[in-house]
Amino acid sequence: MCTQVLRELTDVIAKPLFIIFERPWRRGKVSENWRKASATSAFKKDKKEDPGNYRPASLTTIPGKVIEQLILDVFSKHVEEKKVIRRGQYGFIKGKSYLTNLIAFYDGMTGWVDGALFTGAW
Numbered sequence: 001m002c003t004q005v006l007r008e009l010t011d012v013i014a015k016p017l018f019i020i021f022e023r024p025w026r027r028g029k030v031s032e033n034w035r036k037a038s039a040t041s042a043f044k045k046d047k048k049e050d051p052g053n054y055r056p057a058s059l060t061t062i063p064g065k066v067i068e069q070l071i072l073d074v075f076s077k078h079v080e081e082k083k084v085i086r087r088g089q090y091g092f093i094k095g096k097s098y099l100t101n102l103i104a105f106y107d108g109m110t111g112w113v114d115g116a117l118f119t120g121a122w
Helices: 002-008 010-027 062-081 098-119
Strands: 037-043 054-060
Touching: 002 010, 002 062, 010 062, 054 062
Parallel strands: none
Antiparallel strands: 037 054
16 A cells, blocks of 8 residues: 555655655665564465465565665666676576576586587597
């Protein structure tokens, strides 16, 4: 409900929200209230009676989520532009995972083996 209200009032609240978000941005410190989260259980699948079918979830405030996303976007852009992370990094990189790492490794190994077989090195 709250997110729907925020969307509908975008034109009215954009400037006040800008002011609210700009202050912590310039200070380099986010409000304590925005960092607090309520822990709850989120249902995954199967029987609701089984406690193993729930996972912990952290519910944070909408302003906290917005500022977190802004910081993440700026940080990610900086890291990408400055090429801080090498190409071979797969963990915690958007669009890359252990699976893409495994595929890249497999591709490299099969290329190496194919090359060795082709040149007669084996």
